[in-house]
Amino acid sequence: MQVEKFYYDNKIVKAFGYATILFALVGMIAGLWAAIQIYYPEISLNLAPTTFGRLRPLHTNAIIFAFVGNASFAGIYYSLQRLCKARMYSDKLSWFHFWGWQAIIAAAAITLLLGKTTGKEYAELEWPIDIAITLVWVVFGINMFGTIIKRREKHLYVAIWFYIATWVTVAMLHIVNSIEIPVSAFKSYSWYAGVQDALVQWWYGHNAVAFFLTTPVLGLMYYFLPKAANRPVYSYRLSIIHFWALIFIYIWAGPHHLLYTALPDWAQSLGVVFSIMLIAPSWGGMLNGLFTLRGAWDKVREDPVLKFMVVAITCYGMATFEGPMLSLKNVNAISHFTDWTIAHVHIGGLGWNGFLAFAILYYMVPKMWDTTLYSKKLATNHFWLGTIGIIVYAVPMYWAGFEQSLSWKAFTPEGQLKFTFLQTVIHIKPLYILRSIGGFLYLVGACVMTYNIYRTIRQGKFIANEEAEAAPLVKEASKKKEYWHRVIERKPVTMLVGSLIVVAIGGLIEMIPTFLVKSNIPTIASVQPYTPLELQGRDIYIREGCYTCHSQMVRPFRDEVKRYGEYSKAGEFVYDHPFQWGSKRTGPDLAREGGGKKSNAWHLVHLYDPREMSPGSIMPRYIWLLKNDLDTSSTGAKIRAMQTLGVPYPEGYDKVANKDLVRQAESIAASVTKERKEINIEPSREAVALIAYLQRLGTDIQAESKKSIAEKK
Amino acid sequence: MKFIHYLEKIGGVDIFGIISLTIFVLFFLGMLTWVFKTSKKQLNDISRIPLDN
DSSP states (O other), X not given: OOOEEEEEEOHHHHHHHHHHHHHHHHHHHHHHHHHHHHHOGGGGTTOSTTSHHXXXXXXXXXXXXXXXXXXXXXXXXXXXXXXXXXXXXXHHHHHHHHHHHHHHHHHHHHHHHTTOOOSSTTOOSOHHHHHHHHHHHHHHHHHHHHHHHTOSOXXXXXXXXXXXXXXXXXXXXXXXXXXEEEXXXXXXXXXXXXXXXXXHHHHHHHHHHHHHTTHHHHHHHHXXXXXXXXSOOSOHHHHHHHHHHHHHHHTTOGGGGGTTSSSOHHHHHHHHHHHHHTHHHHHHHHHHHHHHTTTOHHHHHHOHHHHHHHHHHHHHHHHHHHHHHHTSHHHHHHHTBSHHHHHHHHIIIIIIIIHHHHHHHHHHHHHHTTSOOSOHHHHHHHHHHHHHHHHHHHHHHHHHHHHHHHHHTOBOTTSSBSSOHHHHHHXXXXXXXXXXXXXXXXXXXXXXHHHHHHHHHHHSOOOSEEEEEEOOOOOOOOOTTOOHHHHXXXXXXXHXXXXXXXXXXXXXXXXXXXXXXXXXXXXXTTOOOOOHHHXXXXXXXXXXXXXXXXXXXXXXXXXXXXXXXXOOOGGGGTTOSSOOOOSBOSSOOOTTOOTTSSOHHHHHHHHHOHHHHSTTXXXXXXXXXXXXXXXXXXXXXXXXXXXXXXXXXXXXXXXXHHHHHHHHHHXXXXXXXHHOTTOOOOTTBHHHHHHHHHHHTTHHHHHHHHHHHHHHO | OOTTOOBSOOTTXXXXXXXXXXXXXXHHHHHHHHHHHSOHHHHHHHXXXXXXX
16 A cells, blocks of 8 residues: 655644743742742742742642643644654644643733632633633644544554543533633632532542643653653553543542531542542553563663653652542541642652653653754753652651641640640741752752753754654444444544543532532521622632632531631531632631631731731731722622622622722721721721631621520520 | 522432442443453554554
């Protein structure tokens, strides 16, 4: 048969590769900056955009979507063409995808620093950007499926299945979690409230890890590892089981982020069971990767690509063993809200994602520039800087996690809490310092790689269009006795639909009952909608990213009830669009902060300079909240949006809400001056709204318990 | 659609569990059947795809 000559498009791979390196550095610098702020708050510069609550979402979004995202796209565009023996379906779509994605990243960086956020972790981007993501994602999908359809290779190699599952699941997760009602050009409220919002968010959050940080990267592993080791994958059978089991089971595990919270128990248990089951496919994949190197371990000593891959796959194995362990309720009781979680995600992020991205860059660049790597020695140095960086990062964070948990739960023999929250923070400051040193080493390693790749590129000559030859695919007359999978695995669209069904089942079964059955969210009569000022204050709380350090979820543990107050109930959050339970307690829980536990004046001074009220505190200063006026022009639109979402404000309240707002603000400002005569705060300042919200937190249920005591009397 | 009009309860909610277990078992049996029925030669051929380009 006549062979056809065609060209692989390396230019698009180059573009995504450059973007990978750029955003690796940006994301890591943002992370390091945020990490230093935790023990040295002054480095926030006392500016809103560079303060932890806004920098941390920038860091996570930059690493996940810009660094790992671009690395995955580079690897997919490189491997997909070669596995399909075809050029990408359309160069135009490839470039639309590239520039669209970079524009989204730029928009994300600007809006996050400006505090435009939905307040849902890893889904912080506001609605116009959400729409842009959907559009670019669809274009990527068309380009990918177009390429698969015009391929010259009969079978779809397993890496392509992982790419297909990634595409379909990310599309589903993104759309379902981003359903929100716009209030203005860059402000929206989540369609879901409270417990339901939490369930959807962590179904999304968990599976963003699964289908944005794991499945595409596993696809890359299944392509680049055999290439680098020059031998096929250890067991292709195992890779098939790995694929289907992984995508089927992963989607169920989201509720393990919400153990001991107000989420219904049955949903928590379901999440735990599936999380434990996840060990099997994850370790199947890890072993399949490591066994591929059997008899080739001598190459690992020589080849930097394999070095990085081995550590990446090992970290994948560690993180996917640790994950299920962390989802056991007894372990989670210790680990949740502590720095243990931070250590866990960084084993995944730095080890698995980072090292695999570095490995494919070290593999692809010399190939595309038709040269050899400039310096193996520098690559080895990068490897060691990175590896030591991961250890110096993770070990102190594990230690800090244990330390936090033990000291939070410590009681004196008299039955009092042994430590104040602030003491538990001060104890672990040295560990925060060590962590940032680990991060710094890792960043230095990435800089070494950048230089090495720059020199490699300079010494080589770029092959923009790489020549290849293959015979076209001829349509075979269908054979009757084919097994279903053999048919499926050659048909990408069937594969797509199959994957979608597999991943949709878990989400549906967990969500439908939580959304529909009343007994899952018992209502509490005393829970009332927020006042207009509290609603505005809540939006400031979201804008400043307070949820990145403060939880609003008292779990039913002796120490938490003693420290914060009554444990949180599902019915308390029915008007919370979005929920703000948080996932980390760098600062104390705020679910029961309100009701005058601390005076308005205390809060005001604390926002201005936390160390004046709590010496040793690591909270940043929020000076601008005392200077900026609250934008009350949005109140009406916000009330209307809430009414649309089912919050029972009276008809027409949007028109008069600002009157109530001003009245409440004046009373708060007056109470501040009453307590501290030297302080005069204008009622119009943003800080006043935030204080109103903080004073409201957790008070509804206090009204309920007062009522029931009165009834008993 | 507002998520405030809940049903009081779902009739026969256990069907959710039974359906999911059934789907799960059937799915895995199907997958395993295929995996072990496919000839070694064909799997070897597919696994070599990355190496011949």
